[in-house]
Amino acid sequence: xxxxxxxxxxxxxxxxxxxxxxxxxxxxxxxxxxxxxxxxxxxxxxxxxxxxxxxxxxxxxxxxxxxxx
Numbered sequence: 001x002x003x004x005x006x007x008x009x010x011x012x013x014x015x016x017x018x019x020x021x022x023x024x025x026x027x028x029x030x031x032x033x034x035x036x037x038x039x040x041x042x043x044x045x046x047x048x049x050x051x052x053x054x055x056x057x058x059x060x061x062x063x064x065x066x067x068x069x
């Protein structure tokens with residue numbers, strides 16, 4: 001199983017920037033939903049290339065073909 005990483009950057013103005021790595025497809029939103037609601041209102045989301053992998057495409061990939069940096 002690939003490593004999953006959540007990174008947070010708290011800016012001086014109080015905004016929190018969250019980066020999720022190692023999560024494929026739309027499961028990223030499910031993973032961070034409760035945490036985001038506890039932090040406040042989400043003002044902007046910027047999907048990574050990993051979020052565009054569909055479950056159908058994911059099932060066709062072999063585990064050694066999935067490379068997460």
